[in-house]
Amino acid sequence: MEPCSRTTQEKGTPCDLQDSLFDDTVLRTMNTDKCKFAMKGIQYPTPGTSLFARPLRRSDYDKGFLQLLSQLTKVGDYSKEAFEAQFNSMQALPGMYYVVVIEDTSTATLVASATLLIEHKFIHGAVIRGRIEDVVVDSEYRSSSLGSFLLELLTCFSEEIGCYKITLDCKLKLVGFYEKFGYNNEGQCFLTKRFKD
């Protein structure tokens, strides 16, 4: 069976959902009226001409996923098998990893990605919380608000599925960007201990 593409999904053709990291039915059906992108007439899964937003797929190694991530941080040149093994590890933890990518279907290349990570907590009434991770937009697409679209989409989604809060860490120069979407510095400091590069 073919992976789920824009064409198969729009036509309702059966496709291999197992190729997707998660089932995006909630993303497709949630109320986005409060989102700025919706006010601009943009909706998931079509944020722009020839652009198609969707869950990360096992087959995305061949669509430049690692090259895209390398615009964010060090990625390393690892094999398709290693990618698929990591994908399988994440897919085996349902409800935890939501990696949404945007593909330019005219070039069959990924041009943006963002991750929502869900964490179960025993505090605040035994709830879940969200974390935004690894937001990246290809340098040639940075004027097209795809980062804002993915950030808002995953932020709304985290509220939709019941998160009591969502957090992220970012460089100081990006604080103003995230504040526009309701994120605030509440005085917490972010500390890191590194074991390897």
Place this chain on the structure above:
Amino acid sequence: MEPCSRTTQEKGTPCDLQDSLFDDTVLRTMNTDKCKFAMKGIQYPTPGTSLFARPLRRSDYDKGFLQLLSQLTKVGDYSKEAFEAQFNSMQALPGMYYVVVIEDTSTATLVASATLLIEHKFIHGAVIRGRIEDVVVDSEYRSSSLGSFLLELLTCFSEEIGCYKITLDCKLKLVGFYEKFGYNNEGQCFLTKRFKD
């Protein structure tokens, strides 16, 4: 079958590991020579007289786990069934949640807890990273270095299982404490968006 207790584990008596959030064999066997607590002669699972460190158990609702957490933040007064449901959700995601608690066996009460959360990443060679969450020590035990012990234990453990880095967020007044264990502020800011209290 009984839950795994200090007595059953020391005697090698069969006990119900399913009651534990995770199997702590790695914690029991890892090399802690570099840890300050080991230099002081302290080892997992016995950080002090009548103190027993171990994974969180499904039965810990009755040992004051929520009362302990409430010394850290808002917890809410939820039912044992809600606790067990959250415990089951976390146990169903193997390799992700490591909640280690310390029980005072003389009172059958939990007196400290810390959580290590593991996240799979596609960056840095398709690795895992760790996050320290919800470190709390009962107010009557705060002079006994149990927070340091749990922090170091989980930090060493995260390196042992292959994390390329470990992070945490904390109040400004605690930065100096965490720096003593090799955590550094690398200039990242921590932002939060809240949906409910």
